[in-house]
Every structure is written in C-alpha cells, then in structure tokens.
Amino acid sequence: MPDFGNTAESSWDTLDARKFADEEALVADILKSFPLDERARTASVRRGRELVEKARAAGRPKGMMESFLEEFGLSNAEGLALMCLAEALLRVPDAETRDELIAEKIRSGDWGAHSGQSDSWLVNASTWGLMLTGRVIGPPEDARKGPATFLHNLIRESGEPVIRTAMLQAMRIMGEQFVLGRTVKEALKRGRHMIKDGDAANFSFDMLGEGARTSEDAERYFTAYMDAIKAVGADGDPKYAPEEKNGISVKLSALHPRYEAVNQARVMDELYPKLLALTEEAAKHNINLCIDAEEADRLVISLKLLERLMREPALKGWQGLGLAVQAYQKRASEVIERLSKLAGETGTRLMVRLVKGAYWDTEIKHAQEEGMVNFPVFTTKPGTDLNYLSCAHALLRASPRLYPQFATHNAHSLAAILMMAEDEGVTNYEFQRLHGMGEPLYGAAEKGGKVRVYAPVGAHKDLLPYLVRRLLENGANTSFVHSFLDPDVPVEKVVDDPIAKVEAGPRRHPRIPTPPRLYGPLRRNSVGVDLSQAGERDVLEQNVAKLETGPALEAGPIVSGKPKTAGGQPVSPPFDLSCTLGTVLEASEADVDAALDAAVRFQPEWDKCGGAARARILAAMGDALENNMDRLCALMAQEGGKTFGDGVAEVREAVDFCRYYAVQAEEKFEGQTRLPGPAGETNHISLHGRGVFACISPWNFPLAIFTGQIAAALGAGNTVIAKPAEQTPLVAYEAVRLFQAAGLPGEALHLLPGRGETVGAKLTADPRVSGVCFTGGTDTARLINRTLADRPGPIIPFIAETGGLNAMFVDTTALREQVIDDVLVSAFGSAGQRCSALRILFLPNDTADLLIDGLKGAMDELKLGHPGHADTDVGPVIDAEAHEMLTSYVARMKGEATLLKQMDAPDGGHFFGPAIIELSSLDQIEKETFGPVLHIIRYDPDDIDKVGAALQAKGYGLTLGVHSRLESFARKVRAVVHAGNTYINRSMTGAVVGVQPFGGEGLSGTGPKAGGPHYLLRFAAERVLTNNITAQGGDPELLSL
Secondary structure, eight states: OOOTTOOOOSOGGGGGGGTTOOHHHHHHHHHHTOSOOHHHHHHHHHHHHHHHHHHHHHTOOOOHHHHHHHHSOTTSHHHHHHHHHHHHHTTOOOHHHHHHHHHHHHHTSOGGGGTTOOOOHHHHHHHHTOEETTEEOOOOHHHHHOHHHHHHHHHHHHOHHHHHHHHHHHHHHHHHHHOSBSSHHHHHHHHHHHHHTTSOSEEEEEEOOOOOSSHHHHHHHHHHHHHHHHHHHHHSOTTSOGGGSOEEEEOGGGTOTTOSGGGHHHIIIIIHHHHHHHHHHHHHHTOOEEEOOOOGGGHHHHHHHHHHHHTOGGGTTOOOEEEEEETTBTTHHHHHHHHHHHHHHHTOOEEEEEEOOSOHHHHHHHHHHHTOSSOSBOSSHHHHHHHHHHHHHHHHHTTTTEEEEEEOOOHHHHHHHHHHHHHHTOOOOEEEEETTSOHHHHHHTTOGGGEEEEEEESOGGGHHHHHHHHHHHHOSTTOHHHHTTOTTSOHHHHSOOHHHHHHHSOSSOTTSOOGGGTTOSSSOOOOOOOTTSHHHHHHHHHHHHHHHHSOOEEEOOEETTEEOOTTOEEEOOTTOTTSOOEEEOOOOHHHHHHHHHHHHHHHHHHHHTOHHHHHHHHHHHHHHHHHTHHHHHHHHHHHHOOOHHHHHHHHHHHHHHHHHHHHHHHHHSSSOEEEOOOTTEEEEEEEEEOSEEEEEOOSSSTTHHHHHHHHHHHHTTOEEEEEOOTTOHHHHHHHHHHHHHTTOOTTTEEEOOOOIIIIIHHHHHOTTOOEEEEESOHHHHHHHHHHHHHSSSOOOOEEEEOOOOOEEEEOTTSOHHHHHHHHHHHHHGGGGOOTTOOOEEEEETTTHHHHHHHHHHHHTTOOBSOTTSTTOSBOOOSSHHHHHHHHHHHHHHHHHSEEEEEOOOOSSTTOOOOEEEEOSOGGGOOSOOOSSEEEEEEEOGGGHHHHHHHHHTTOOOSEEEEEOSOHHHHHHHHHHSOOSEEEESSOSOOOOTTTSOBOOOGGGBOOOOBTSTTTGGGGEEEEEEEEEGGGGTSOHHHHTO
C-alpha cells in the first residue's frame, strides 16, 4: 500500500531548474540508475524482434498510417507535398484554387520513385486521388507500372476538376481511416466493433481542432468536450473503474485563447472553472479525463491546474483524473516523481499516459529562435527512448498511486515494459496506441485486449493538423513505425538496444546545434529570457519596480567619456505622465563642436587599431548588453513603453549587431587583400574608416538600432557622434556608459541627445561629418539628403532606413489560426510602432468574413496596459503627438471608410486602442499610419497582378507578407510587389541579424541592409595599392617558380 503521509512539493515553478538541463549529463545520470541489467536488456531486444517477426509472418494488413509512413514519410518531397495538399485542400472554398493546389503539389513530386511500393490501395487512393464517383476504381496497369506518367496523363485527360473531386473523396476516405467518427456517437459505434474484434480494450476520444483563438472558439470546444463526456459516460457503466471503459482527452489550449504561462491569473480565473466543470461531469460518470500534453512552455501551468483539481473536494474519491507526460522532455522523470508524491498527499489516484511527444521539431526551433540556453527536449531518438523506459519504470514503481498508461508503437519499448512490470509485480496498467496504428504490434504481443486506443473525433477538415503532428512524431526514416512491417528492413535494424546506442554515443545530436551555438564558432547567439518561467518574469518586474521606486535617472551629453547631466528636463513614462522617470540635458552647440573636434582627432588612431582589435571591443560591448538584459528591458518598458517580449528581443538584436559586426570587422578590415594581376606587380585592397559618422536613431528601437548603427560605424574604423531620439535618451545614455565600461575609448563614441531641428541639423550640415546613418521617417530622410547635397566639401554616404506601406496577401489556402496569430503580432505588436509593421491586409473575398471575425475575436483577448507587467500584450504609443495623430486619423477614417473594430484604451498615459479599418480601395491610403491601425482590403487572388501593381505604385518597399500553401501564389506576389524583406507563412516583423538582413528599397530606404553582409562596406573607404616589383630588378615570385 502507498504511504499517503508524504508531502508534495508546493511549487511547480521549481521544475524549471531542469527545463534546459545539459543533455549529456542528464543521459549519464539516467544510465547510472537504469532499471534494466544486461540480462534484461538482451531479453527485451530478443522479445522485441520476436514481436516484429511474428507480426510480419501473420500477414496482417498494415494500418493506414503505417502504409502511408512506409511509402510517403515526411522525409521526401512527395510526402511533404501530399501533406501540404491534404492539410489545405479541405478548407479551400473555391474550386479554382483547389485545382491549382492539386496541380502544383502533384507536379512537384518524383512519383515514379514510388512505383509499386505500397501494397495498400488506400494509400494509393488517398495520395493519388484516384477515387471517382465515390468508389475506388481498381488501379489500371499503367498506374502500377508508372505512377508519375499515370498521374500526369490523368491530369491532362481528365482535368483538374475531376482530380479535385477524386482528391476530396480521397481525403474523406483517408479521414475515415484516422478519425474514429465525426461525432462521439459515431465513434462509439465503430469502437464497439473494434472491441468485439479484439483490436482494443477501450478508447480515449480526442476532439479534433486547433487551439482556440477567440472566446467563441473556446466556448465551442468546451461544448464539444462536455457533450462528448456526457455521451461517453452514458455509454458506460458507472460501477466500472475508469480504466475499464472509455474516456476523454482534453487539450487545454482549446479551452482558452490565451492559455499561456504569462497569463496565469487569467487562466486560473477563466479556464479553470471550465476545466472543473468538465472534470466534475467526468467524475459523475466515473470515466477517465486526461489532460493532453502540449508545448514545453505550458507544462508548469498545466501541472498547477492539475494540482488544483486534485485538491477539489467535489472530486474526492474519483480515480479517473489523468495527465499525459512527454518522455522527450528533460523534466519528465521529475514530473512523475512529484505526481506520485502529490497523489499520496491528496489520496487521489492519477492515470498517467506516458508518450514520447509530438512537438519535437517545434521545440527545437522555438529554443533556437528565442535564444534559450539549451533545449527542453532530448535531441536524439535513442535518448528519448532511454528516458521513456526510465520514466516507464518510475511509473510502475509509483503504482497504485499512479495508474500507468504506456502509449507506444515500439516493439522494444513494449517488450521492456512487459519485463519491468513483471519484475515489479505490477499488473494494473495498460498500453495505448493511436487509431490507425499499432494493430499488428499488439496483435503479435496478444495484448490487443489490453490496449486503449487514442482516437480522434471530429470533422475531416480538422484532421490534417492532428495527422501532421502524428506523422512528424512517427514518420522519420529512423522511426520504428516507419519500418516495422517493411520486409526490406532487417529485424535487427528495426529493434535494437537504445541503451547500447546511447552508451556508444553521441549523447546529443551532433548536427543540431544548441541555441548558443546556432551561428557556428565565430558568433555566439544572443541569450533570451524564457518568459514562461515565473522566476524570469519576476526578475524583470523587480527591475521595473526598482526604477519606479528608486532615484530619478539622469542623462545628457557624453563627450570624450565625460558625462554632463545637471539641469536636465524631466522625462515621464508614456503610460503614466504623472511620474518622473528621470531628466535629460540637451546637448549645446558647444557640446556638438567639442564632440566633433574630439572625434576627428581620434579617428586615425581608431582606424589604425585594425579590425581585429575593434572586433574584440565590439564583442565586449555585446556581452555588456547581454549581462544587463533585465535592467535594459525594464528601462525600455519605462521610457519607451516596450513590453517584456519586445524588450528582450531588442536587447538580443543589439547584442547580435555587436557580435555580427565584430566578425565582419575582423574578417574584412584586418590587413590587406591580395588581388589577381599580371606578373611583375602586386595589387592589394584594404578597407578603412571614412572619418566621423553621425548616427541618428529612432525612438521605436532605442537600443537595437542605436547600437546597430554605432557598432557598424565603429567596426569599420570610424568614430561616431550618436544622436538618439529625443523621446528615449535615457536608454541611449545607459548603453553608452555600458559600452565605455566594456573598453570602448571615450573618444571613439560621443553621445549628443537633443532635438532633430537643433542637434541633428547641426550635425548633418557640419563638414567634419564624413557620413550619416539615419533611421526614421521618409520626410526627415529627404530633408537630410537635401542638407547633405547642399553642403560644401566631399559627397558623403547617406545610409537611410525609412518607413513602409507594408502589406500581407492572404489566399484561401491559408490556415485561419496561423493568419490570425501572425496578423495580430505584425500589426499590433509594439503598439504598431515598427517600420516593418503590417499596415494593409489583403483578404480573399471568399474567406474575408471568416478571417475578420477571427481577428476581431482575437483582439478582444489582447491586454493593453503597463508594459512593465509580464502579461501585457500592447503598451502605449510613444507621446502625445503620436496619440493625437492616431486619434485624428481614426476619426477621419470613420467617415471615409469602415471602422470594423477598435479596442478600448486604458485611462491615462498615451494608450491607443488597436483598430481595424476596412477600405474600399487602395486609393484611400497613401502612406503609413505609425501605430496600431490595420487596414483591410478585400480582393480576388486571381487579380494579384493588378492589385499588386497598385501597391507597388505607391513607391514603398520595406516588408511584405504572404499566407498561402501555394508556392506559385507566393511567386506571383513577389513578382509584382518588390520589398526588401518578404515573409511567407509567418509574421512580418522581428528580422534577425545575419539571418534576415533588414532594409527596404524605393521610398523605404537606400540600403544596404542592416545586419547583412554588405552593410559595413558602406561605412568604409576602399584603398588600392599597386606596386611594380620589377623595378627592383625582377619579379622574385616569378623567378622562384
């Protein structure tokens, strides 16, 4: 009997200490305490191989999923094309686009390579689309001989409309293979037949659908779950234990549109009551309700919800509450340990489904993009398999506190678990498999009657996102499922010992760089902040509190390393004008002259240092910024109104600029480069600083662009006069102090805060300035350009990045949820105050209403408020001038267009509610409105040439977005709309240094792109040295050959 006297640890947040654990060390620890000895390991491998041989010998037909995976995994172009086609086809409303989608995807593959490879006609039917008039046509001989020829002939002879009908029917048949029923009633009926045939003991029904984006979505999913629980409950006898009958799986992201760790308070107030209602209904019927596992960032909050349920008096005595635990997560074993303690403390038996995990590729990408210190998941399959068995043993040892549910399609895992269960004397457990997979394995093991089938229920149009996750989980060439019944794969390759593989190494994947090493040995990736961790959020909020309660900050000119701050004007946060954050002293004319004189004097010495020495200083500057991440984020929240997400991204961008330009400075500005030429002479080219650069930066990126301009100019050998935006001088002052503390000579960089019409105008007109780098409005850039043109002396470089009239084109193949997510971030992130922000959204006539309703509903879930609070989505606009401009613009457009929605703004400060305005014509807009205002225009994607040309005629060319599953559509958009940065099927903001060099063309900038390989060259002077070495009496190089 279990000891119910143990006390569970109270804080799930401490789990995060292990979230990014070192993989190799963790694997070593697992190996030390691994439950199987040499004898057991050998026996489990032998038993696993026997299962494979028995399944193959039985000649039992493969499941649809196995057949598809064996023939078209996600490891080849054909499999990807089919998944893309299937994923998009069922949601496309217009026949013409469906035809285009089918034609493009079928023509993109090498179908001949798959000739005669699959025995399953269902696979051929679903992938080739050879179903006509609702029934399967027997495969003609030429299809068996050459699918490629057959497919192309079929398209040519029958035409896309016929193929469309066939393909849609194929998708429906495919859906029936993977979806147990469109309704729970239908699923229960089919399930009874499977139980009768011995293919299942019972089921866990999963309601298909993506996560909620609106409260309406969440309510719809809640109703579906509640109806399903009632139907499943009514079908079973309450006297039976939950493990003896059907249950339900619940995805929490379907119950709340903002189910995220940063929104914990909202989740507890709004999601928890719905979850409690579902669990109370499940308890009433005494059935299993399993909380499904999702992304790693949601693990802790899901466990907090679970614990709250376990302590509910109304659920006392119910033994059907469950949770899925992902073995690919590094925290899995600790989760099981804590669940066991909590079950003991509360007296609540938990049903724990152990899975390997379905979001592996997403977790890898997310960790790399966000600059995490490591991955939250194992990077190798053997590592995951090892942890799965270790967790399985922990579950068995925790029985009966925890009821183990082993979800696996792996013969070795099955064999090993059977052995461990026997050794531990545990008999009350179950296996689980996905519907459409695993029947031959469990049939061979004679465990079909001990298996719970995880079965999707819902409309076929909701199937494919689920199916793609399953394919990603099981479809790699290294996957057991991929090769289980393939007679061409030796049994020894199908089942081997994962422990031996791990022991032999490598213990982490050698071709998947950890996030810090993403860019190779020369440049370290900037470190981010994991806002899903309460501890990280607390540190940021504490830094904000220090600024709010501490002494007022001071800023002013810094000339030759000497600051001057006394007597400055007060600076208030844009969200609370009653507070004073600090003071800033504007630079005087004398300060400008002193800075220019000092910069001119020091520039030759700075240039002579060489690229390598300057690179070391730039790298140290980046390190200083990274080490002060928390304070800088807090300062940007206070002075610039930046949310934490935006602030972290900005510090990281500034760090990336320093490190990227450091690499380039060392590579391109160190010594001379020999050029080819005739015998008898040598030719060398070298790069040098031009002199003094004036860097004029904007308020919307007070750290990143400020730093990027400075770092580029310094790296190229110039000295710098930096004029920050007048709205954000405190951030600039803090950065310069950090740079100089990191080793940058005071004479190399001088800070001159002040207004554009005074400090800026004097700098651009002064002949001591040898180049100007500017980011800001197009009108200001024109003014600077005229000033430089009228100036006596040499013609100097002018590098300008200005605004854009940025658009996104959506077609009917685009996924609703993805469009909503990316549009909201692109249009309203940073309160719309990005030059890259989305201004015009082109929506197809056929789906515009659906998407607009989704966008309006998702807007309701945004939180406007204090940017120094972690759960804020949208902060204030920068100042009274910006607020007045936006207010006047929206008031005017109410009369000229249709205001579809505007959010209410908080009182006080410069808050402005994000707005959506529908235009009847592109003629109604000529330039960007800098703030959270999104314009929508309905269009016909067939008219993309005409619509795109009208946008191109506006003259801007900064960013462009496309949402489509049709590559041909994306190409058409790019052909008619020229933009510096085009983003396909993602958001349009957040360019990464060295990955997405940023900058526009036309009215949007001069180039070259910041954060790109050509940027530093624009700050440099090139000098060529030619030496006639024969003048010395001969060519020693030639004579020595």
